[in-house]
Every structure is written in C-alpha cells, then in structure tokens.
Amino acid sequence: MSTQRFALALDLKDDPKLIAEYKAYHKKVWPEIEASIRDAGIDSMQIYLVGNRLFMIIETNDSFSFEQKSKMDESNFKVQEWEDLMWNYQQALPMAKPGEKWMLMEKIFEL
Template identity: 65%
Template sequence: MNRYCFTLDLIDNEERIAAYKQYHQAVWPEILESIKNSGITDMEIYLSGNRLFMIMDVNDGFSFEEKAKADLRNSKVQEWETLMWKYQQALPGAKPGEKWRLMEQIFKL
C-alpha cells in the first residue's frame, strides 16, 4: 500500500469555502464509487484557512494514469470536477489545468 499527500487552495471567500465544505459532507455516490474503483482505499481532506490537504492511501494496483483515463470517461466525475473548480484555485507554480499538487514527504517517524 502507498500513501500520497496533495495540496490545493480554495478561493479565499467565506461563502465559497462554506459551500465547498457542504459538498464534501455529501459527496455524490458516483464520485465515491469512482474513487473506490480506482484502487484508492482511504482518502481524507483537511482544511486550514483556504488551504486543503489530502491524504490518499492506495492499493498496489492503483495507477495515476489509469485513474485519470477513467475520470475522463466518466461524465459524473467530469461534472463534479467542473463544479469543484468553481471553489478551487491553482497553487503558485502549478502547470496549466493542474489542481491537486503532489507533496514531497520530508519526514516520517
């Protein structure tokens, strides 16, 4: 099993942040199914101010490339991502269209 950590910013607006949090209290079933079917075994998202931090545990069969391909074929995932992008903003240094940025692990106890 592998663990990946990502970060992303929300648009710094109280109403948008509240709406984003509300959406994540009831994530669409199709999105949850897509996450699980890709080999992600656990996912948590934390918020501090407008900065998000995501921890993602995956099984040995997980592939970022295969998840991306499956997401492109899934209209509900595309709808969700388009909706979420209304609340999110790219981090400084992000490539065009890049959302969640993979973080480098620098310490482990």
C-alpha cells in the same frame, strides 16, 4: 497487498461563503464520485482544510496509478461534472502548471 500513501495540496478561492459551500458538498459527496475513487484503487481518502489550503491524504492498493485514475476520470461523465463544479471553489497553487489542480506533495520527514 501493499498500501501506498500520497499527500496532495490545492487551494480554495479565499472567500468564506465559497469555502462553506465547498465543505457542505464534501459532507455529502455524490455516490458516483465515491465509487470512482474506490474503483481506481483508493482505499482511504481524507481532505483537511486550513485557511483556504486543502491537504489530501490517499491510501491506495496495488491496482492504483495516477495515470489510470486520470484516464478513468476523463471517461466518466459524473466525475467530469463534479470536477467542473468543484473548480468553482478551487484555485491552482501558485506553482501549478496550467490546468494542474491537486499537486503531489513531497514527503520530507517521517517518524
């Protein structure tokens, strides 16, 4: 089974109180959310923060596709509830299209 790695970015609202709350939620992610991530074919996920910029790395197996993950999320009430809650803390990147949240980053260097 091959592994793919993707990097994505998103901003948080630039408010220390909101950023602290967002970090607290991610110390205890709902089990249904963790299950939905694994069920989509994501084997590993890490989120980093600098200032109000989030950077996510996901490692996926052969069963993963962004399209399938999106379909699964749309039909999962708990995922929709989580996404709505997280949007209270998140804000789109300046170059994002309307409704676009996490944006796929282009790898420009590897050693």
